[in-house]
Amino acid sequence: MARIGGKNASRKYLVVLSCVALLGIALVADFLWASSSASASSPYWSTNLDFSVRNEVSADAASKAEQEKKSKPLKDQISRSINATFADLPALHLDWEEMAEAPVPRLDGAAVQIKNLLYVFAGYGTIDYVHSHVDVYNFSDNSWGERFDMPKEMAHSHLGMTTDGRYIYVVTGQYGPQCRGPIAHNFVLDTETKTWNDLPPLPFPRYAPATQLWKGRLHVMGGSKEDRHEPALEHWSLQVKDGKALEKEWQTELPIPRGGPHRACVVANDKLFVIGGQEGDFMAKPGSPIFKCVRRSEVVYSNVYMLDDGLRWIDLPPMPKPDSHIEFAWKIVNNSIVIAGGTTEKHPVTKKMVLVGEIFRFNLDTLEWSIIGRMPFRIKTTLVGFWDGWLYFTSGQRDKGPDNPSPKKVVGCMWRTKLKF
Structure with a gap:
C-alpha cells in the first residue's frame, strides 16, 4: 500500500510540473510577442535593438555604419530646423x-x-x-x-x-x-x-x-x-x-x-x-x-x-x-x-x-x-x-x-x- 501511494504521489507531481512548464512557455511566448510589437513601434526599443545587433560586429565597423546611417538624416534635420541665415537681423533694403x-x-x-x-x-x-x-x-x-x-x-x-x-x-x-x-x-x-x-x-x-x-x-x-x-x-x-x-x-x-x-x-x-x-x-x-x-x-x-x-x-x-x-x-x-x-x-x-x-x-x-x-x-x-x-x-x-x-x-x-x- 505504501508503494502504491508513492507512485500516485509521483504522478501528481509530474502533472503539476507539466502544467507549470506549459504556463511558463505560454507566458514567455506572450512576452516575446509583446516585445516584437514594441520593437516595431517604439523608437527607444528600436535603439536598444540596434545596439544589441552592433555588439555582434566589430566596434569600428559598427561605428562607421552608424555614422553613415545618421549623417544624411542629421543634415536633413539641420536644414529643416535651422536656417543657415539664422544670424541675420532685420534690415531695410538698400539700392x-x-x-x-x-x-x-x-x-x-x-x-x-x-x-x-x-x-x-x-x-x-x-x-x-x-x-x-x-x-x-x-x-x-x-x-x-x-x-x-x-x-x-x-x-x-x-x-x-x-x-x-x-x-x-x-x-x-x-x-x-x-x-x-x-x-x-x-x-x-x-x-x-x-x-x-x-x-x-x-x-x-x-x-x-x-x-x-x-x-x-x-x-x-x-x-x-x-x-x-x-x-x-x-x-x-x-x-x-x-x-x-x-x-x-x-x-x-x-x-x-x-x-x-x-x-x-x-x-x-x-x-x-x-x-x-x-x-x-x-x-x-x-x-x-x-x-x-x-x-x-x-x-x-x-x-x-x-x-x-x-x-x-x-x-x-x-x-x-x-x-x-x-x-x-x-x-x-x-x-x-x-x-x-x-x-x-x-x-x-x-x-x-x-x-x-x-x-x-x-x-x-x-x-x-x-x-x-x-x-x-x-x-x-x-x-x-x-x-x-x-x-x-x-x-x-x-x-x-x-x-x-x-x-x-x-x-x-x-x-x-x-x-x-
Missing part, C-alpha cells in the same frame, strides 16, 4: 550699384580715405600669395587709377593703419602668406610725393592691432601677440607730426580692457572708440615650413570702449550683435559711425564662420546702435569709403550665397549705395 572692380581681389587688406581718394593696401590674393602694392580709387570719376609698390620690408596683411589727411601711418602686421607671424617694423607714406619713411619699431610685434591718431599721438593697442592667437592688452603711443616721429621710443599707455584683433578703431568728437573684434585666430601649424594655417578657438564679441581723457576706458552700449573683421569697414557719417559687414559668432550646429551683411550705425549724439540697411551680400574685411552721399565698399571675402553665410570667394568688386539717415 546698390556695382562699380568698377578693383585690379586685384583682396582679403585682410587695409585702406584709408583722403578726400576723394581711397588708398587700398596689400592683403591676400590667395592663402599662398600676398600683395605688396597700393591701388588707388578715385571717387570723383569712379575709377581705379594709380598703383605703386610698398617697401619690401613692409607687412602684407593685418596691418594697423591711419592717416592725418596727407600722411598714412602703417603699423606692424603679418609678413608673408599663410599664417606667418607679425613684424614690428612701421612705415609712413607721404601721399603727395609717394615716398616712404621708417617709424620707430613697436616694443613687440602685433597682429591686426587697433590703430589711430589721437591728440597728436599715434596709438596702437590690442591685436594678437606673435602667435596670432593670444590676445594682447598692451597700448602704446608715439608722438608724430607731418609724417615724422618726435620721439625715439613708444610710450606705454592705459591697457585696453579686452584684447584681440579685427576691431574698428575710430576717433570722433575728440574721443577714441574701439569697437567689436575677437579673441583668438588661426595659427601656424607647428613645424610647418610654410606656416600652414590651422584653426583655433575664436570668441567674437560686441564690446564698445571709449577713451575720453586717456585715463580710463568707458564701456558703451554693445553692437547689435558680435562683429569682427571690421578694422577698415567703417566711416563717420553725419556724426555717426557706420560699420559694414564683418563676422559674427559661429553657426550653432555646423560651427562654421558666419559672415555679416548688415550695416550698423552708432549715433554719437545718443550713443545708440541701429541697423540702417543690408549689403548686397555678406562680407568680411571689406574696405569702406564715403563720398558725396555715397557709401562704398570693396574687396574682402563674401558668403556662399543668400542661404549660406559661411565665407567662400575673395573678391575685388566695388559697390555703392546712397546713404540717407
